[in-house]
Amino acid sequence: MPDHGPDGPDARRGRHITVDHGTGVPHDAAEGHDGRGAEGVDVGGGRIDARHDRERRRLEAYCRWSLHIVLLFAALLEVSGCLAVSVELRAAGRAAAAVLAGVVAAVSGMWIVAGVVLVELVTRERRSPRWLVGAFTVLWPVVTVATTCLLPSDTVTRAGAASALAYGPLTLVLGASLAVLLWRVRVAVVCVVVGLVALFTLAVLGPAHVSTTTAATLVVFTAAFSVFVVPSAALTRWMIDVVRRLWRAQQVAADLAVAEERLRFSRDLHDVFGRTLSTVAIKSELAAELARRGDERAVAQMAAVRDLAHDALAEVRGVVRGYRRIDLAEEIAGARSLLRAAGIPTTVRGVDDPLLACARTAIGEEGADALAWVVREGVTNVLRHGQASSVALDLVVDGTAVVLTLENASTRHLAPADGLGSGLLGLRERLEAVGGTLRAGPSDDGRGYLVHTRVPATEVESVGHVDGLGGVRRHRG
Incomplete structure (x- = not known):
């Protein structure tokens, strides 16, 4: 039997589905929309507000450029520090060491550029080339060790361990921040711990030959720096993921709303048209049998079929036009x-x-x-x-x-x-x-x-x- 309750055909006709993007819940809109507009985009048959899409993209751009700015600032500090060491070595007559310091500065800059490209790809959900990830992974410890070996021991002795943060410690922390974006957090934590041990060893036994106390202080500063920067990168990645998941959930809600509306529309057609077609079929068979017998009642039966067809056409038009009583x-x-x-x-x-x-x-x-x-x-x-x-x-x-x-x-x-x-x-x-x-x-x-x-x-x-x-x-x- 046709359902004439609250969810029956009269309560389902003419419903145009839009999605409330504050909650992701679909709701009805008035009949007559064409599903397009200056403030909406079509997604999988459902309608998504373009304003919310712009807000999502704006948030992603903010997070992405926050990481870019940090990386570019770090590149400026590290490259300028390596070049300063190269100038000091050249002034001291150590030309080979000065050239080596310049090479380290160039490699550090290339490594940070690779990190910027990886951030762009990861935050845009694009596939990162294996060779780029591999180059970044290999250059990370190389650059960290090389910049740590360039620690100016006299400057560290004069100004303290904090003056050495722009060398190996900065590279270590930046690599761990990017590792959070590429891999799991535990991988970044393990890399930081191993890097801190290596940093202490190189500071004490490497060319800088700083004291154990200064090296320990440098490790503490580096650990504190990583505790601030690495979780910030992880939080940025988490924010982007949450926004994208919410957006996809809204897309699914829009698609499901459209699918539900199509199903309801098909049920409306069945409720309105199914019984009428069955009646038309029976009366047509009866009229055909009466006509074979030469019974004049066949004309009346075909007139009834015609009336049923006209009524059915009016009912179908009512469904298509969305005609129904609303309160x-x-x-x-x-x-x-x-x-x-x-x-x-x-x-x-x-x-x-x-x-x-x-x-x-x-x-x-x-x-x-x-x-x-x-x-x-x-x-x-x-x-x-x-x-x-x-x-x-x-x-x-x-x-x-x-x-x-x-x-x-x-x-x-x-x-x-x-x-x-x-x-x-x-x-x-x-x-x-x-x-x-x-x-x-x-x-x-x-x-x-x-x-x-x-x-x-x-x-x-x-x-x-x-x-x-x-x-x-x-x-x-």
Whole structure:
């Protein structure tokens, strides 16, 4: 049997699915959308707000460039430190050592450039070439050992261990930070521990020949530096991963919403059309048998088949056009909750229960349905364009008509529109069918958008103008 409950065909027709990106939950929008717009992109059949896509990309760019800036600053410190050592060695007459220091500076710069490229690839979820990862991995200990051997012992003795951080310690910590992006955190921790042991050994036994106390202090500074930098890199990678997972979840929600809507639409067609086709088949067989017998009742049976076909065609058109009864009170309550949940201050006046009942009586069910669609379409457009600073919804019932206005104040000036979108055109057609009118466009000051609808009363009894506090004055028209 056809399902006529809350989820039956009458409650499922004409539903256009959009996705609330604050929660990733799909919800209905008014009939008439084409699934495209300046603020939306199509994803797998579902509609995703382009503004949130821009915010996601902006966050990823911020995280990516934070890592790039750290690497470039480190490259400046390390290369300049190696070149300073090369100049000192050349001034001391050690030309070969000076050339070697210059080579170390060049290799260090190349290694950091490789790290920048890897950061770009990893944060953009692109495949890193094996040769690049291998070159980075091999050069990391080489550069660390080489820069540690270039420690200027006299400078360290004069200025303390902190002056040596721009050499081997910096390379060690930067490599561990990039290792967090390429591999697991435990790999980076192991590399840091091994590097600290090697750093202490090279500082004491290497060309610098610093004291054990100075080397231990250098190791402590390096460990503290790594405790700050390495978790920061891991946190950056985690933030990017979380944002991307949320985005993919929203894509899945949009795809599932579209798939659910298609399934519901197919069920609607089955409920509306299945029994009719079965009846047509039976009556056609009966008419054919009567015709073979020369019975005049065959004509009546075929006329009944024709009527059934016309009725079925009208029902199918109703499903396709999204025609169904919706409740004005529920649409207003849902709009108020949805706008406030979106952080948009909302003022609703003249929609208390007595007034809504009188409005429904005055304009009939068809008129109330048309106003409900206006509320749904208007609120959907407010959320779609995302430019409203506040929204006001007013319902007024006088002796001749019911007037509904929906106005949203915008944070920027709106130019007059050249025409109506498909959603507003659909609303105009609905209102014209009940004798109503629709006016939509920027407000007089250009700082908002106003939708004004008027549906004439069909009943003699009406209700007076509402003052916004729920007061109702009854009179006879």
